[in-house]
Amino acid sequence: MTPSLLITGATGFLGQYLVAAARRKWRVAGTFHRTRREDAERLLAGVDSGKIDLTDFRDVRDMLDAVRPKAVIHSAALADPNYCEQHPDESLRVNLQATLNLAGLCGDRRIPFVFTSTDLVFDGTRAPYAEDGPVSPLNLYGEHKALAEQAVLERYDEAAICRMPLLFGFADNGRVPFFQRMASEFRAGRPMTLFADELRTPISGPVAAVGLLLVAASGMEDEAVNPKEIERVRGILHLGGRESISRYEMGTQMLDILGLPPSLAEPISFRDVPGAAARAADVSLDSSRAYALGFDPPPVRKQIERLLGRTVEEKKDTDAHG
Ligand SMILES: NC(=O)c1ccc[n+]([C@@H]2O[C@H](COP(=O)([O-])OP(=O)(O)OC[C@H]3O[C@@H](n4cnc5c(N)ncnc54)[C@H](OP(=O)(O)O)[C@@H]3O)[C@@H](O)[C@H]2O)c1
Numbered sequence: 001m002t003p004s005l006l007i008t009g010a011t012g013f014l015g016q017y018l019v020a021a022a023r024r025k026w027r028v029a030g031t032f033h034r035t036r037r038e039d040a041e042r043l044l045a046g047v048d049s050g051k052i053d054l055t056d057f058r059d060v061r062d063m064l065d066a067v068r069p070k071a072v073i074h075s076a077a078l079a080d081p082n083y084c085e086q087h088p089d090e091s092l093r094v095n096l097q098a099t100l101n102l103a104g105l106c107g108d109r110r111i112p113f114v115f116t117s118t119d120l121v122f123d124g125t126r127a128p129y130a131e132d133g134p135v136s137p138l139n140l141y142g143e144h145k146a147l148a149e150q151a152v153l154e155r156y157d158e159a160a161i162c163r164m165p166l167l168f169g170f171a172d173n174g175r176v177p178f179f180q181r182m183a184s185e186f187r188a189g190r191p192m193t194l195f196a197d198e199l200r201t202p203i204s205g206p207v208a209a210v211g212l213l214l215v216a217a218s219g220m221e222d223e224a225v226n227p228k229e230i231e232r233v234r235g236i237l238h239l240g241g242r243e244s245i246s247r248y249e250m251g252t253q254m255l256d257i258l259g260l261p262p263s264l265a266e267p268i269s270f271r272d273v274p275g276a277a278a279r280a281a282d283v284s285l286d287s288s289r290a291y292a293l294g295f296d297p298p299p300v301r302k303q304i305e306r307l308l309g310r311t312v313e314e315k316k317d318t319d320a321h322g
Contacts, residue, residue: 002027003222006069008054008102009076011035011043013171014116014164014212017205018073019047022213025224029067031076035173043173054098064105071112071216074102077145081120081277084141095144100151107156112232114216117163119200119240121146124280127199127244131163131236131289139277149236160215160233165240165285168250169205169307182251183308186264196248196267199282201240204303211239211295218293230293240285241297253301257308 005022009015010030022028029048032040040049048067052059054076064072077095078084084091099115106113120142121135135146152159168179176184185192203211217225219232251265270279287295297303 003070003220003225004029004067005216006064006067006072007031008072008074009033010047010049011040011173012075012077012079013169013173013175013177014075014167014205014208016043016171016173017169017209018075018212019044021206021209023047025213029069031063033076039173054102055093057101060098060101061105064109069111070220071114072102072106073114073116073212073216074099075116075212077116078141079118081139081141081279082275084144085139085276088140091140091144095141096148096151099148100155103152103156103159107159110158112216112219113152113156113159114212115148115152115159115161116212117145117149117161117236118142119163119165119238119283119285120280121149121163122280122283124283127282127284128201128286129238129283130286131238138280141277142280153235158232158234160218161236162212162215162239163236163285164203164208165238165283166200166202166247167205167208168202168303178247179250179307182247182254186251186255186258186260189260189264191264191266192251193266193268194246194248194251195270195273196246197281198270198279199244199246199284201242201244201284201287202250202300203239203241203297204307206306207241207297207303208239211290211297214293214295228294233293237290237293238285238287239290239295240287241300241303242287243300244282244284245300250300250304254304254308257301257305 005026007030011032123136137143218230220226248267
C-alpha cells in the first residue's frame with residue numbers, strides 16, 4: 001500500500017515543492033493555516049488537505065489520529081526573520097511550541113519526524129558550519145529554531161532535523177520569493193539590487209524537496225520511497241548546496257542564462273540595508289554528511305537553468321491552452 005506522508009505548511013514555498021515531489025510516490029496529506037480554503041484547494045489539488053493552527057495541541061493530535069501518516073515533514077513555520085523579530089510571542093508559539101508538540105506526538109507514535117530548521121542558527125563568522133558546530137543565532141528566528149532543535153531532540157531522539165540553506169524558486173501562493181522577483185525584474189529589463197557580501201549555500205525548492213523526502217523515507221522498507229535502502233536518519237543533518245555564493249552572484253548567473261546584461265544586477269552590502277532582524281555574513285553549511293547519504297545537489301547554475309526552463313515550458317503550455 002502506498003505510504004502516507006503528512007506535510008505541514010503545504011501552502012508555503014517549500015511545502016509546495018514538497019507536495020509536488022512527494023505525490024509521485026506517497027499518498028500526501030498537507031496542512032495550511034491562513035491561506036483561504038479555496039486557494040489552498042487550488043494549490044493542493046488532488047491532495048488531502050486540512051486547515052489547522054499547529055499551535056493547537058488537541059487539533060494536531062486529532063489530525064494525526066485521522067491521517068495516520070507513516071512519516072511527517074514539518075515545513076510549517078514563521079520563516080521571515082524580520083516578522084519574527086517584531087512578533088516574538090507568535091514566533092515562539094509557532095517555531096518552538098508547535099514544533100515541539102508535533103515532535104512529541106510523532107514520538108508517541110514512533111513515526112519519522114523531519115523538522116526543517118535553518119542555517120540561521122549560526123552567526124555567520126565561522127563558516128562552513130558542520131552539524132556539530134555550536135549554534136549562535138543572531139536573531140529571534142534563529143534563536144527559536146535553535147531552541148526547537150534542542151527541544152525536539154530531547155523529546156524524540158529519533159527525530160531528524162534538517163537545517164536548510166537559502167532556498168530559491170517560484171511560488172504561486174501569492175507571495176513572491178526573491179528568485180521570482182529577480183526573474184521578473186530582469187526579464188522586464190529592470191535592474192535589481194542584490195546582497196553581494198552575504199554568503200549562503202543555496203539550493204532550489206525542488207532539490208530541497210528531494211533531500212527532505214530522502215530523509216523522511218530513510219529506514220523504511222518500502223522500495224518505492226526508499227529504493228537505496230538508506231538507514232534511518234536521526235539527529236541533525238545539513239542539506240546545503242555545494243557552492244557558497246551570494247544573491248548577487250546568483251543574479252549574475254541568471255542574467256547570463258537569460259542572455260541579459262550583467263549590469264542589471266547591482267551589488268549592495270547587507271550592512272547598508274537596515275532590517276528588524278540582524279543578518280549573518282556567511283552561514284554556508286558543510287553538508288558532507290548528507291552527500292554521503294546520497295543527497296546530490298547540482299551546481300547552482302544548473303538549478304537556476306532548470307527553474308527558468310520549467311517556467312518557460314509552463315508559459316508555453318499556458319499560451320497554447322489559452
Ligand atoms: N525559504 C527559505 O529560504 C528557508 C531557508 C531556511 C530554512 N527554511 C525553513 O523551511 C521551512 C519552510 O519555509 P518556507 O519558506 O516554505 O515558509 P513559508 O513559505 O512562509 O510557509 C510557511 C507555511 O507554514 C504555515 N504556517 C504558518 N503558521 C502556521 C500555524 N500556526 N499553523 C499551521 N501552519 C502554519 C503557512 O500556512 P499558511 O500560508 O496557509 O498560513 C505556510 O504553509 C521553515 O521551517 C523555514 O524555517 C526556509
